[in-house]
Amino acid sequence: MLFEETQADSCTDLQPGSLLVDYITVLQRLPKYLQPGYKYAMRLRTREMQLHFAFYRTLQVAFRQGQAPDCFGKHLLEVRILLRNQTFADTVQVQENDGIDDAAAVDILAMIIAGGGHTTSSILQSFFKIMALQPQVVEKAHLGMADAK
DSSP, X not given: OHHHHHHHHHHHTTSTTOSGGGTOGXXXXXXXXXXXXXXXXXXXXXXXXXXXXXXXXXXXXXXXXTOOXXXXXXXXXXXXXXXXXXXXXXXXXXXXXXXXXXXXXXXXXXXXHHHHHHHHHHHXXXXXXXXXXXXXXXXXXXXXXXXXX
16 A cells, blocks of 8 residues: 555656746755645655665565575675675674665665666667567567577
């Protein structure tokens, strides 16, 4: 439910041109607590962080049990431990020394997911458009796959 609410809010309410500050740009110079929409944005951020932290905690548990999938998040945890020759229990101290707390790690992982999602969808969309315009290439690919069987 949290995911659907967060997605619905960020998709509809934060479109370019949907905020007053988009039209009256001098409002950007106000202190944050006086900016229209700031409280709303912070509420969205809090909900989003809850969602991302849930996944991060799941990854940490899987990592401790040796069952984490091979992903950047796992490598982020491994590198922090291996560079310092630490155990998982010492990861918190390593993160403090390096200036990366759990919130920063979650932000890094969320940015990678978001960036990867948009990149993947853009590439797939372009691919299908090109294939629709080049039916002879599609036919050649079908023949190549049939020959491979």
